[in-house]
Amino acid sequence: MECLTKANMKASIKANIKSSIKAMIKSIALMMTVLLLSCSKNTTPYVWNIPNDFPLPIIPKDNPMTEEKVALGEQLFFDFRLSANQVQACSSCHIPEFAFAQPTKTSVGSTGKALKRNALSLVNVAYNGTLTWAHSGLTKLEDQIRLPLFNEFPIEMGVTGNDAQILARLDSYKSDFKRVFGSEEINFDLIIKALAAYVRSLTFFDSAFDRYAYQMDDEALTEQQIQGLDLFFSERFECFHCHGGFNFSQSSKHAFQTLDLIPFHNTGLYSLDEIGSYANDDQGLGDISLRDTDRGKFRAPTLRNIALTAPYMHDGSVATLSEVVELYSQGGRGAGKTNPNKSIFVKGFDASDEEKAALVAFLEGLSDEVFVSGKFSKH
């Protein structure tokens, strides 16, 4: 043992402390780097396809948007293995080239059972006040997506009772789930979150109308379409009352406006009895609220891309846009004209054939370039 003098000892202790502090700092720094790297999910914040001055949709805090989550959701959206019998994917009834709607009156489930309603377009649904044709209680995509997956009456994707069987097929997604959600575990809560993120990403605001109205391009709409535009926004036709706003649907919400606008309207399609019952045992909002005065009330969906999503109305019972315009000019259809629950805005109007044609032409100008150009036609 060295014989240390007092001074020597002090110096040596100081030196020891210094070097051990240095070592400590080094190891802490290393630890922190490792921690930070392992905590980060290695994801990229999502970049929205929305014009600069347009508002963002409302995003739930528990399902933030990332590029990777949207990409994962896209894969799942087109994956037939998500249905129990592997015969159907989300894209079967929400077909991209038809603005994510379907050119049939009503849809059919994976086991062949018919649904009562027409598949809605998924474009810009991120802005929807409520979801589906008539449900005042469905306001969140993550809640709504459970329906086509788990529904039993009728069976749509047929997940109920087959959860484990379906999940067992999805091993190939393990690394994607690890990257997006931080764990290789795949479950339906996360599948739905990814699907919701993808559906939220389907925002399109590049139609001829947008170029005319927002980009000030006077050549974007024809004279006829401009005539139709004026009629659309007139008090005589009153289309804008239910199909107004940047999304051509009164039922919209966005980040700057969270007022609860969830109106449903009866447009006089049917009236089977004195309380205004609609056909096909489908009373719309009435079946949710269980109130007779809500019989036949449905949500006014977006008119964007409407030329691509025939046939029309909740049951696909109106085949063309011309027939739709005719219906509104008559104030309803057949007995539906006297439906006791009919909206006051559907009172009919006088219009020449030229004016009706102009309105249809304007509606055709609401189709987004991405569909018009055929970018979505193959998948």
Next chain:
Amino acid sequence: MPLRILTVLMMFLVLACSEYKKTAIPESATTNIRLSFSIMHDQQIVKCNQSTQSLSFQAISNTNHLIDIESFAFYLHDVHLFANSTQAEIELSMQPSSWQTDDIALIAFDAACNSQASSAELNANTELHLTTQNEAFKHLVKRHAKSSDDLELRFTLGIPFESNHVNPLTQTSPLNISSMFWSWRNGYKFMRLDMKSSHEVSHQGMSLHLGSVGCQSASHVRAPKQACEQSNLVDVRIPIKLNEFASQHSKVTIPINFDLSTLLRSVPFSQQNSCMFLGLSQQEVCTQFINTLSSQPVFVSQVNDLNMQQGQP
């Protein structure tokens, strides 16, 4: 010196341990109570049909065909037991398991006849596991043969309001079973009873589903604060005679029957009488269904003098 202290300490330890051992075999203060559920029809326990692998019963009708129970499951919560004579409550605790939380339980007959049901499917669970520390009850059970006391069992069919509007996909069992989801109504099916007739000509099916309807969210990120328009939570009261249940040491089994005859008397088997709260067109049948559950003795304790087999089919 230290060695001596150690020895003494060890002796104390051994003595203490042996003392502890002696006092460790007293009678347990806990009584285990099992509510054992069965389905009854026409005064008989419904049994498994070997060919259809489901619980079947004979329909009381002209054609006299068999009806298969394809699915029968229900949630219950808020279980209470009262002694009639004293109106005293016998406090109960629910033991958490994959079939029950500390308040909500799922009783399911779905795979009752399928001996090879995999763990991934909905297996059968026909027993509710409860415990009580109640001393008086323990003594009551011992003296039951001579006792004239009656009990009343109370529970609520369904899932309490606060738990009915959460994301079912992130809940723990038994609140994450997809066949009990009621996605379109944002909640759970409180009860589902799906039956199918084996009649060659009309393979009619009838479904009775129960759950809360007319629910609104006060805010989009909160479960509804106010009650739903029709909560459809059904309070059940079952009188129980003490001499009707089996007891064994500290375990008591109380058989409870779900009497299909009582139910189907007011809502006869027919496709038209299905109630799934799909909408306005089913309101009449659904109201009848709920009224029967609420006011008729659909849940009954086992009646002693009938020729019945206890336990599961």
